[in-house]
Amino acid sequence: RGGIRESAAAEAADGGEQAAESEVLASLRQLSGGSTGLAMSGAVAVKPTPAPAPYHVPGAHLRIAFQGEPGAYSEKACRELLGDKITTMGKQSFEDAFKAVASREVDYALLPIENSLGGSIHTVYDLLLRYNLHIVAEHTLHVQHCLLAPRGTKKKDIKRVMSHPQALAQCDNYLRAHGMRPEPKYDTAGSAKHIQDQKDLGEEGEDMEGCAAIASDLAGKIYNMDVVEANIEDDDNNYTRFILLSRAPYSNLIPPGTPSKTTMVFLIDHSPGALYRALACFALRDIDLSKCESRPTSVQLLKALQLNHKSDGAPSPKSDDLELTHASAFNYCFYLDLSASEVDTRTQAAIYHLKEQSKFVRVLGSYPSESRLVGPIQDSLKALEHLPSVSAQSQATASYVEPPKRKLQIGIIGFGKFGQFLARTLSKYADIVAIDKDDQSTAAAAMGIHCYPLFQMSNFMQRQHDVILVATSVLSFEEVLRSLPPNDLRGKLLVDVLNVKGYAKQVMLDVLPAECDLLCTHPMFGPESAPVSWQSKPFVYEQVRVTDYSRMADFLKMFEAERCNMIEMDAEQHDKYASKSQFMTHLVGRVLKEQKLEATPIDTAGFGNLCKITELTTADSFDLFYALYKHTPSANEQIAKLREAVSQVERQLAAKEAYLSARDEMKEQERHRMVGELRSMLAQAESLEAHPHSDSGSKSGPTPAPAAKPAAKPAAPKPATKPAGEDTKGPSDSAK
Numbered sequence: 001r002g003g004i005r006e007s008a009a010a011e012a013a014d015g016g017e018q019a020a021e022s023e024v025l026a027s028l029r030q031l032s033g034g035s036t037g038l039a040m041s042g043a044v045a046v047k048p049t050p051a052p053a054p055y056h057v058p059g060a061h062l063r064i065a066f067q068g069e070p071g072a073y074s075e076k077a078c079r080e081l082l083g084d085k086i087t088t089m090g091k092q093s094f095e096d097a098f099k100a101v102a103s104r105e106v107d108y109a110l111l112p113i114e115n116s117l118g119g120s121i122h123t124v125y126d127l128l129l130r131y132n133l134h135i136v137a138e139h140t141l142h143v144q145h146c147l148l149a150p151r152g153t154k155k156k157d158i159k160r161v162m163s164h165p166q167a168l169a170q171c172d173n174y175l176r177a178h179g180m181r182p183e184p185k186y187d188t189a190g191s192a193k194h195i196q197d198q199k200d201l202g203e204e205g206e207d208m209e210g211c212a213a214i215a216s217d218l219a220g221k222i223y224n225m226d227v228v229e230a231n232i233e234d235d236d237n238n239y240t241r242f243i244l245l246s247r248a249p250y251s252n253l254i255p256p257g258t259p260s261k262t263t264m265v266f267l268i269d270h271s272p273g274a275l276y277r278a279l280a281c282f283a284l285r286d287i288d289l290s291k292c293e294s295r296p297t298s299v300q301l302l303k304a305l306q307l308n309h310k311s312d313g314a315p316s317p318k319s320d321d322l323e324l325t326h327a328s329a330f331n332y333c334f335y336l337d338l339s340a341s342e343v344d345t346r347t348q349a350a351i352y353h354l355k356e357q358s359k360f361v362r363v364l365g366s367y368p369s370e371s372r373l374v375g376p377i378q379d380s381l382k383a384l385e386h387l388p389s390v391s392a393q394s395q396a397t398a399s400y401v402e403p404p405k406r407k408l409q410i411g412i413i414g415f416g417k418f419g420q421f422l423a424r425t426l427s428k429y430a431d432i433v434a435i436d437k438d439d440q441s442t443a444a445a446a447m448g449i450h451c452y453p454l455f456q457m458s459n460f461m462q463r464q465h466d467v468i469l470v471a472t473s474v475l476s477f478e479e480v481l482r483s484l485p486p487n488d489l490r491g492k493l494l495v496d497v498l499n500v501k502g503y504a505k506q507v508m509l510d511v512l513p514a515e516c517d518l519l520c521t522h523p524m525f526g527p528e529s530a531p532v533s534w535q536s537k538p539f540v541y542e543q544v545r546v547t548d549y550s551r552m553a554d555f556l557k558m559f560e561a562e563r564c565n566m567i568e569m570d571a572e573q574h575d576k577y578a579s580k581s582q583f584m585t586h587l588v589g590r591v592l593k594e595q596k597l598e599a600t601p602i603d604t605a606g607f608g609n610l611c612k613i614t615e616l617t618t619a620d621s622f623d624l625f626y627a628l629y630k631h632t633p634s635a636n637e638q639i640a641k642l643r644e645a646v647s648q649v650e651r652q653l654a655a656k657e658a659y660l661s662a663r664d665e666m667k668e669q670e671r672h673r674m675v676g677e678l679r680s681m682l683a684q685a686e687s688l689e690a691h692p693h694s695d696s697g698s699k700s701g702p703t704p705a706p707a708a709k710p711a712a713k714p715a716a717p718k719p720a721t722k723p724a725g726e727d728t729k730g731p732s733d734s735a736k
Contacts, residue, residue, distance in 0.1 A: 076218045160183055432449050
């Protein structure tokens with residue numbers, strides 16, 4: 001194991017230790033793109049150093065914890081679900097895996113939740129209640145047991161077989177048929193590891209002659225053992241369902257229409273029909289339940305739920321009645337798996353309905369079903385596509401020792417407006433000193449902080465800092481980092497708080513020594529937007545290069561304690577989301593400032609928001625705005641689009657004005673035409689009224705033709721001339 005380490009040790013034995021180390025470091029630089037602080041595939045550095053070796057591959061950001069030894073079925077499930085380019089970490093217990101995720105030692109944990117033969121794994125269910133982690137994916141592994149033995153061992157020579165008791169029971173018929181004696185061990189892959197370790201010890205080790213192990217084929221590859229026979233289980237219907245745990249939920253990231261599941265837990269009264277009424281919340285809405293199971297829960301756990309249930313979201317209407325009683329020796333939680341997403345309207349209505357029936361309701365996770373991945377984990381896997389596969393065997397040599405937790409010593413470089421804003425709150429949790437190019441001693445003394453002048457940089461750096469937080473401007477960031485003595489940075493955690501993360505990340509990797517831990521952060525709030533509390537404010541961070549996970553977790557916990565919305569995101573993804581929006585916000589704020597907007601006693605809410613945007617953006621220096629302009633690739637494009645948008649609005653206004661003007665002109669013309677016609681009709685009517693009995697022959701104008709008679713009654717013959725004195729109607733009377 002660890003070919004690099006063995007080659008270095010061989011050369012050191014020949015007196016060429018320095019040459020070997022140089023060769024190894026050169027190899028590491030080539031593999032890791034220039035960084036010598038990390039070894040490819042999780043292998044540790046050749047020369048021992050005080051800081052533990054990092055787990056992650058250079059450039060990778062996906063560390064997965066599982067329970068068991070390397071090669072366990074859980075690790076096989078990790079690689080089936082996430083591929084071979086992840087870095088896996090075996091933990092001794094399920095709770096250790098939960099702790100690794102909660103402390104940010106790893107990104108995710110993949111743990112078994114139920115087996116088709118053995119049933120539910122209740123320890124994991126209990127831990128889901130104790131830890132505030134979320135299920136973000138699931139995977140089902142077909143468990144196929146293999147008989148593993150040292151190289152060259154024949155099947156007929158095997159007399160003893162070691163493995164986990166459950167694996168031995170599942171292969172009992174096979175072992176009996178071949179006369180093999182089972183020997184229970186703590187783990188399947190651990191049994192293979194034990195056999196190989198004893199064989200490596202030679203005469204000093206235990207006699208492993210005729211000994212084999214039942215484990216996965218992956219364990220055989222890791223421990224260099226032959227697969228004597230595969231699929232030796234008595235029942236091939238052996239499947240284990242795993243859940244992927246994260247610190248943040250992904251339910252809102254599931255695309256509409258994606259087949260999903262929701263896992264939840266609730267408590268109900270001991271009363272007739274209580275469970276029926278609870279399940280009716282889902283039956284009434286045609287929501288399928290793929291699992292429903294009750295689980296006795298300890299009094300201690302229920303007390304913890306009683307204290308913490310209000311922090312898990314909106315409490316149920318009966319949450320104030322969550323009181324424990326010892327009238328019954330058993331207190332039950334009910335676990336449900338719904339074949340629906342938490343964000344579905346039906347599911348939300350069912351959950352609200354259930355809260356009316358239950359004392360405690362908690363959604364443990366809403367996630368795509370059948371091994372589908374969404375959100376940041378999918379983005380991380382895409383980012384790993386260009387990296388070579390990580391060998392599970394090389395990872396087996398990694399180790400991690402968690403340093404003891406203590407109150408952090410933080411040094412802040414740049415004690416201006418934002419540095420003071422951070423120090424004012426962080427000083428509740430850590431001992432802080434600062435340094436600035438200007439005299440900030442008065443402001444620092446008011447907070448009980450000592451602030452060094454810039455010419456005392458050597459004294460500042462020689463203090464025993466755990467964390468160095470750089471709170472300078474974007475424009476001076478690189479210059480400040482280059483001025484820091486590299487030897488004083490080794491073994492420390494350096495944190496930036498710039499709002500352009502891709503630039504900050506690259507500068508830190510280029511300038512700072514490999515022995516320095518790096519954490520990119522962006523507190524997306526400031527003195528104006530969070531003058532009183534940081535609660536619910538977004539805090540974005542990325543673990544660029546970390547060896548001391550406990551120290552990093554202690555630093556982030558300060559922001560968690562202030563109830564920030566913690567978002568773990570790559571710097572590149574952050575800039576993709578935020579750089580355009582940040583620059584556009586500041587650009588609009590600067591433009592509005594040039595309009596000389598002033599508040600009035602009768603401002604609308606919209607105008608008040610515009611004034612607030614102007615106030616928030618112009619409170620920052622113009623250097624910050626220029627830095628956003630410089631490090632936003634699409635800045636000029638956004639300015640051009642804004643200019644074009646203003647022109648487009650002007651054209652729309654001009655077109656609207658022309659349309660209304662033309663419409664008014666057409667209406668005026670129509671009015672004049674109608675008035676003219678009315679005048680003509682009135683003049684004709686007046687003329688007819690003035691001559692009501694005039695003879696038709698005396699008219700100079702044309703005489704209207706007489707009305708035609710109906711065809712059904714033919715007209716009677718008329719004389720050619722009318723008798724004298726006969727009264728007749730004239731055309732004027734007819735016109736009337």
